[in-house]
Amino acid sequence: MPPRTLYEKIWSAHAVLEQPDQPALIYIDRHLIHEGTSPQAFSGLKQAGRTVRRPDLTFAVMDHSVPTQNRHLPIVDDIAKAQFDALTQNCRETGVRLFDLHSRNQGIVHVIGPELGLTQPGLTIVCGDSHTSTHGALGALAFGIGTSEVEHVLATQCLLQLKSKTLRIEVHGQRPPGITAKDIILAIIGKIGVAGGTGHVIEYAGPAIRALGMEGRMTVCNMSIEAGARAGMVAPDDTTFAYLEGRPFVPRGKDFQVAVDFWKSLATDPGAAYDRSVELNAEEIKPQVTWGTNPGMVTDVTGRVPDPNSFRNPVERKAAERALEYMALEPGTRMVDIPLDRVFIGSCTNSRISDLRAAARVVVGKKVARSLKQALVVPGSRVVKAQAEKEGLDKIFTDAGFEWRDAGCSMCVAMNDDILPSGERCASTSNRNFEGRQGKGGRTHLASPIMAAAAAIEGHFVDIRQWGVNGAD
């Protein structure tokens, strides 16, 4: 057999039916659903008189619209309540397992999948959410789908898929202190652009990726979609196996060893060909901050807001002009001189325990700047929250003046009441700085957890490398 990539191995192991010039029917091992994109799929299914083929492989969680405070009180948001009720009812009728608002394991779908060990190397995983790419960090093939496809998977446990091209992104060198997984992925998007990965599945490789812990790899894979790629993957290795061992859905004892042996066989074979390759040097990466209205509009914290006239392509120039107008920024402004109104530490990109530990190391013994209206820490899951509280991180944050909340998507997507008000500017550890993403008229600057934490202390961005804190794993 010719050498194959990780993607090709998982693809062919899941092809139920392949015919020339037709999309393949691909088997799905884990279907994750949430209250936001599933109700129409269930009603479609019901209307057509169809049933859920594998409720035992389908997992539901409430995350997008959940309140992050006063969880014990009745839901006052009627629209959100209708979403929760619909999900509960649909799960009850079909036998799909549900992590509801009050589950101790509730959290953002892309945080709890790996945390529970539902996500494993070699599996195919889909969810009606574009950040499903996160799960690829464990060597799974995972991607976001629309609601019609959610319905398709519910009915058939399969998806019709055309094979993607492959893009290998190799990050050489050693990550300097203060540089995090978030800076690596923002630098990658800055280099290849927000459509640089369109039509491709990305495999991240190289020593700087290998050196990342599991959670850092999740941060990288999470934002693959921000580069246009539906899926991002990292070949499983000892870091992956150590992360998985003992998690609730991971095989035990002898079965675990059997699983590890199989997982080891998934890595891309030497000499396997990719459709495209890109290389970066981690040593050259500086802390990243976005200045515009998509994640590709990013620069070093030591840099300045660019002049739209510096863009040669007229379409891009116009986009930069529009972005600066929306962001209310003048060309040439130093990134560290932009005053902030709020700071949000959370989202499926950066809300895991290592993110919170790193942010806590930055803020310990310090105070949130008085100019700030709000600094928010939203753990990615209730398990993360409990662990952080065990370690006293919540106390570090609240002592510094941060709010400590319950788990959910929160101000990354503003589907609950955590909304960035119009005209305000937020340093955010989330993944999208689109117009209105955190709230209508809100202005988002994406950065790493340690950069956001330091920005909360100073009221503006600072070069975290000068603080002598490490970027964790």
Added chain:
Amino acid sequence: MQPFAQHSGLVAPLDRVNVDTDQMIPVRFCRLLTREGYGRFLFYSWRYLEGEKPNPDFVLNRPRFRGASILLARANFGCGSSREHAPWGVLDYGFRVVIAPSFADIFYNNCFKNGILPVTLRDAEVDDLFQRTEQTEGYRLTVDLEKQTIANDGLELSFAIEPSRKHALLKGLDEIGQSLQHTDKIAAFEKAHPTQAVMHDPVDVIISEPKP
């Protein structure tokens, strides 16, 4: 799904690159439980001023583009969130065709599930169409999926499309119904490659028995 064969209609130009699905349907309108009625919310923040008053500066509000059913767009159209509310909004507003130099993968895919034809043309061709649309009031195009052409008096452009997608759209196929015809193959696959999600440690999850 409604089939798509041929469509003639007024063209509206949206001269912005990287239009994301958050712009098409802002998230606060994505909390509804239905597939219908999203046309009102399409491009909401650009289209309306306070109190849902039409913003006269937004291109779709210009009287000459009223009733447009072909949207002319720029590169990487539909990037970002996988929300199918975006194509639902595009369709419900009245667009049957979107023309752009490139589309984001998930949005592109979602269009085909909803009877919208996304047409990919070369940059220069799209530039040219933008000029024609701006210069000629009432500029219309005829899009023929069977022939894979876009035409107007004297202009004919051809476009590429994946044959299986073309076939599904021409026929308005119910993909789930199609896939369910392979139930025996799916069952055989499950037998040969059993996949399970076994809980070895209890987690706090609600499990119901499916209703018969």
